[in-house]
Amino acid sequence: MTSIHVSTSSSLLQLRRAQNTGAAPRSRLPVLRRAVRCCSSSNGRSPDPSDAVRDVDRILEEKRRAELAARIASGEFTQSGFFPAITSKLGPLGKFLEGAVSRIGGGGGVGSGLVIPQAKGSIAAVGSQAFFIPLYELFLTYGGIFRLTFGPKSFLIVSDPEIAKHILKDNSKAYSKGILAEILEFVMGTGLIPADGEIWRVRRRAIVPSLHQKYVTAMISLFGEASHRLCEKLDTAASDGEDVEMESLFSRLTLDIIGKAVFNYDFDSLSVDNGIVEAVYTVLREAEMRSTSPIPTWEIPIWKDISPRQRKATKALKLINDTLNDLIAICKRMVEQEELQFHEEYMNEQDPSILHFLLASGDDVSSKQLRDDLMTMLIAGHETSAAVLTWTFYLLSKEPRVMAKLQEEVDTVLGDRFPTIEDMKKLKYTTRVINESLRLYPQPPVLIRRSLQEDVLGKYPIKRGEDIFISVYNLHHCPKHWVDAERFYPERWPLDGPNPNETNQNFSYLPFGGGPRKCWRHVCYI
Numbered sequence: 001m002t003s004i005h006v007s008t009s010s011s012l013l014q015l016r017r018a019q020n021t022g023a024a025p026r027s028r029l030p031v032l033r034r035a036v037r038c039c040s041s042s043n044g045r046s047p048d049p050s051d052a053v054r055d056v057d058r059i060l061e062e063k064r065r066a067e068l069a070a071r072i073a074s075g076e077f078t079q080s081g082f083f084p085a086i087t088s089k090l091g092p093l094g095k096f097l098e099g100a101v102s103r104i105g106g107g108g109g110v111g112s113g114l115v116i117p118q119a120k121g122s123i124a125a126v127g128s129q130a131f132f133i134p135l136y137e138l139f140l141t142y143g144g145i146f147r148l149t150f151g152p153k154s155f156l157i158v159s160d161p162e163i164a165k166h167i168l169k170d171n172s173k174a175y176s177k178g179i180l181a182e183i184l185e186f187v188m189g190t191g192l193i194p195a196d197g198e199i200w201r202v203r204r205r206a207i208v209p210s211l212h213q214k215y216v217t218a219m220i221s222l223f224g225e226a227s228h229r230l231c232e233k234l235d236t237a238a239s240d241g242e243d244v245e246m247e248s249l250f251s252r253l254t255l256d257i258i259g260k261a262v263f264n265y266d267f268d269s270l271s272v273d274n275g276i277v278e279a280v281y282t283v284l285r286e287a288e289m290r291s292t293s294p295i296p297t298w299e300i301p302i303w304k305d306i307s308p309r310q311r312k313a314t315k316a317l318k319l320i321n322d323t324l325n326d327l328i329a330i331c332k333r334m335v336e337q338e339e340l341q342f343h344e345e346y347m348n349e350q351d352p353s354i355l356h357f358l359l360a361s362g363d364d365v366s367s368k369q370l371r372d373d374l375m376t377m378l379i380a381g382h383e384t385s386a387a388v389l390t391w392t393f394y395l396l397s398k399e400p401r402v403m404a405k406l407q408e409e410v411d412t413v414l415g416d417r418f419p420t421i422e423d424m425k426k427l428k429y430t431t432r433v434i435n436e437s438l439r440l441y442p443q444p445p446v447l448i449r450r451s452l453q454e455d456v457l458g459k460y461p462i463k464r465g466e467d468i469f470i471s472v473y474n475l476h477h478c479p480k481h482w483v484d485a486e487r488f489y490p491e492r493w494p495l496d497g498p499n500p501n502e503t504n505q506n507f508s509y510l511p512f513g514g515g516p517r518k519c520w521r522h523v524c525y526i
C-alpha cells in the first residue's frame with residue numbers, strides 16, 4: 001500500500017481553492033477554507049499543475065503587492081477612518097481588535113523622544129484576505145515594531161525577532177496574556193493557555209510530566225488508528241467520486257485524537273454527529289463571536305437569559321462540563337481500584353490519558369482548575385493541529401515534487417504499518433515538510449501579550465498596559481531572514497541538521513512560541 005500520513009492508497013487529494021463564498025471562518029482565527037476532491041488514482045501522485053498558471057499567479061501577486069506598497073508609501077491612506085477600514089478587512093482579528101478596543105482601555109505613548117512608527121490610513125486596497133496578509137504589508141512599510149492607533153487606543157505589532165525574544169523569553173515575566181485571557185475566560189477559565197503568574201507555574205509543573213516517553217509511544221499508536229479511520233472514509237469518498245471538505249475532516253480527526261489523549265473519551269466524530277461534538281463547536285463559535293463582537297452583550301445579565309445564542313452557548317458549555325465531570329468521576333474510580341503505584345512514567349494501559357495521570361498523581365478532582373485545564377487542552381490541541389494538517393495538504397497539492405518525495409519516504413519507512421515512535425525519527429523529510437508548512441502558515445499567526453510594567457522594546461520605551469501582537473506570520477515570511485520566503489521549500493533545512501526551532505533560528509521561526517509559555521507539544525516533538 002502506498003500511503004502518506006492521513007492519505008490513502010487509492011486517494012488522490014486534489015485541493016482546489018474554494019471560490020470566495022463569503023462564509024465566515026469557523027475557527028477563532030481565520031483558517032484556510034478549501035474544498036478537496038477525492039478521486040481515484042493509480043499511485044496517489046498528482047500530475048504537475050501548469051507552470052504557466054503558477055507564473056501568472058506569481059506575477060499578479062507581485063503586482064498587487066507593489067501597488068499596495070506604493071499606495072501606503074504615497075500617504076494615500078489617511079488616519080481618519082483607518083480603524084473601521086482596517087478592521088473590516090482584517091476579518092475576525094479586525095473585529096476582535098475593534099471589539100477589544102471598545103472594551104478595554106490601553107494605548108499609550110512613549111516616555112522618551114523616540115516614537116514607535118505609527119501605521120496610518122485605510123487598508124481598503126488589500127481586498128478580502130486573511131488578516132495576517134495586511135499585517136505583513138504594514139510590516140514591510142513600517143518595520144519590525146509599529147503602532148496601530150485608533151483614537152486614544154493602540155496596539156503594538158511586533159515582527160522583529162530580537163523584540164519577540166525579549167517579550168517571550170528574556171523578560172517574559174513582564175508580560176501577561178492580556179486580551180486573550182479576557183476573551184477566553186468564559187470557556188478556559190484559568191486553564192494553562194490564558195493563565196498567568198502562580199496559577200500557570202503550578203499547573204504547568206503538574207501537567208507537563210504526563211507527556212513522558214511511554215505516553216507519547218501510546219499516543220502514536222492512537223494517531224495511526226484514528227488516521228486509518230479517516231483514510232477509510234476518504235477511500236469510500238474516492239470510489240464514490242464524492243467531494244469532501246478536508247478542513248472539517250481534519251477537525252474531526254484531531255477532536256477524536258484529543259478526546260482520547262486527554263481524557264479517554266471517544267468523540268467518534270468521524271463517524272457520528274453526537275450532541276457533545278456539536279456542543280464543542282457551539283462553544284468554539286461563541287469564543288470566536290466574543291472575540292469579534294464590538295459590544296460585550298454576554299456581560300449584560302438579562303441578555304444571557306433572553307438571547308437564543310447565549311442560551312445555546314450556556315447549554316453547550318454545561319453539557320461539556322457535565323461530560324467532563326462524568327469522565328473525571330469514572331477516571332477517579334479507576335484510579336482508586338488500581339494497584340499501580342504512581343511513578344515518573346506512570347501510565348494505565350487501558351486509559352493512558354493525561355486526566356488519568358493527573359488524578360493518579362493526586363490532582364484535586366473537584367477543582368474548577370482541573371476542568372479549565374482539560375477544556376484548554378481540548379481546544380488548544382484540536383484547532384491548531386487541524387489547521388496545520390489542512391495547510392500542509394494544501395501546500396502538498398500545489399507541489400507534486402514535494403508530495404512525491406514525501407510519499408517515497410513514507411512508503412520506505414512505513415510500508416503498510418502504522419507508525420511507531422522509532423519511525424517518527426526516520427521520517428526526516430516528512431518532518432521538514434511540516435516544519436515548512438508551519439513556517440508558511442503558523443497556527444496561531446499572532447501571539448498576544450500585554451505589558452505588566454514599563455519596558456523597552458528595541459530602542460523604544462513602552463508603558464504598562466500595552467497590548468501587543470507578535471506576528472509569527474511576519475517573522476516567518478521576513479525577506480531579510482528567509483531566502484525565497486514565499487516558496488514552499490522543505491529542503492531549506494538539511495535532513496541531517498537539527499530540527500528548526502526558535503533557538504537555532506534566533507526567534508525568526510517560532511511555530512510553537514518561545515520562552516516559558518512555549519507549547520508543551522515540543523516536549524514530545526520528536
Ligand code: HEM
Pocket residue numbers: 192193204258262376377378380381382384385388443444447448510511512513514516517518519520521
Ligand atoms: C501543530 C500543533 C500545535 C501548534 C502549532 C501549537 C502552537 C502553540 C503555540 C504557538 C503556543 C504558544 C502560545 C503563546 O505563547 O501565547 C502554544 C501553547 C500551548 N499549546 Fe500548543 N500547539 C499545537 C498543539 C498542541 C496540542 C496537541 C496541545 C495539547 C493537547 C497543545 C497545548 C498547548 C498548551 C497547553 C499551551 C500553553 C502552554 C503554556 O502557556 O504553558 N498544543 N501552542
